[in-house]
Amino acid sequence: MESRVRPDQQQAFDHKFADDYRNKGIISEGHYVWVRQRRMRLAVDRVLELLDRDPAELSALVVCGGTGAEASYLADRGFGEVTNSDFSSSALEVAQKRDGRLAVRTIDIEANDVPDESYDVVMVHDGLHHLTRPVQGLNEMIRMARLAAIVVEPHLSLVGRLIGTEWEKVGDAVNYVFRWDHDLFAQTARSQLVREPTHIWTKRLWDHNQAVSKLSDWTDDETTKMAITRAVYGALSPVNRFGNNFLGVLVK
Numbered sequence: 031m032e033s034r035v036r037p038d039q040q041q042a043f044d045h046k047f048a049d050d051y052r053n054k055g056i057i058s059e060g061h062y063v064w065v066r067q068r069r070m071r072l073a074v075d076r077v078l079e080l081l082d083r084d085p086a087e088l089s090a091l092v093v094c095g096g097t098g099a100e101a102s103y104l105a106d107r108g109f110g111e112v113t114n115s116d117f118s119s120s121a122l123e124v125a126q127k128r129d130g131r132l133a134v135r136t137i138d139i140e141a142n143d144v145p146d147e148s149y150d151v152v153m154v155h156d157g158l159h160h161l162t163r164p165v166q167g168l169n170e171m172i173r174m175a176r177l178a179a180i181v182v183e184p185h186l187s188l189v190g191r192l193i194g195t196e197w198e199k200v201g202d203a204v205n206y207v208f209r210w211d212h213d214l215f216a217q218t219a220r221s222q223l224v225r226e227p228t229h230i231w232t233k234r235l236w237d238h239n240q241a242v243s244k245l246s247d248w249t250d251d252e253t254t255k256m257a258i259t260r261a262v263y264g265a266l267s268p269v270n271r272f273g274n275n276f277l278g279v280l281v282k
């Protein structure tokens with residue numbers, strides 16, 4: 031199949047990951063690690079509960095996985111075999127150096143020859159909204175998954191419309207920030223499976239990484255930064271149903 035659908039974006043991420051790794055060694059830091067793990071925990075708890083399976087028996091593939099934070103999280107949760115994939119070779123190099131438990135695989139999610147149902151669970155975190163064909167990206171995940179797909183992406187929201195990023199830039203490459211909601215996720219699954227999926231679960235949450243960073247910039251103390259982070263997200267949780275972050279779990 032044709033590959034390199036977005037050579038500009040692939041090069042931009044290649045440079046970004048190579049530079050970030052040279053400079054910092056890891057990509058996400060501090061309170062953002064907590065925010066990311068919180069949403070992954072909610073989605074992974076849900077998928078394990080719905081599948082009612084021991085994660086050690088399951089293989090997992092992360093697509094658009096960058097330097098492998100989500101893959102490491104799945105390995106921490108006890109998934110038997112975890113593969114981190116991306117179209118950026120420098121991202122995969124970093125992932126391999128960071129975490130020896132991970133297998134890595136170059137996959138362009140918009141153009142690849144991964145066989146159907148190759149992995150039990152397929153996950154994406156902040157990847158689909160970089161694609162020129164985000165819905166096709168989800169279709170590909172559903173195709174590659176034997177049992178379930180997990181999506182963590184921006185949610186359509188008023189806040190997103192008013193102050194969210196519409197056009198995102200990485201280096202010189204630009205992408206439209208595509209946002210999901212329950213109906214779009216469910217319709218994509220139904221039309222692809224040509225039946226009602228076994229389970230569809232979605233949730234909205236808040237992600238105000240930049241605002242929280244600003245609020246906690248005055249201190250270098252990680253404990254205080256974490257206390258501020260927990261307080262902000264705790265205060266927002268009663269209104270999670272208006273949140274700007276989408277969690278979706280599909281059990282085929």
Ligand SMILES: C[S@@+](CC[C@H](N)C(=O)[O-])C[C@H]1O[C@@H](n2cnc3c(N)ncnc32)[C@H](O)[C@@H]1O
Pocket residue numbers: 035036039040043044093094095096097099100115116117118121137138139140154155156157160161
């Ligand atoms: C914002 S980063 C997110 C990385 C990681 N999932 C995370 O949340 O930290 C988006 C990732 O998608 C990858 N990506 C963009 N388009 C892709 C494509 N067509 N196929 C595979 N990976 C792609 C980029 O290389 C990058 O690693």
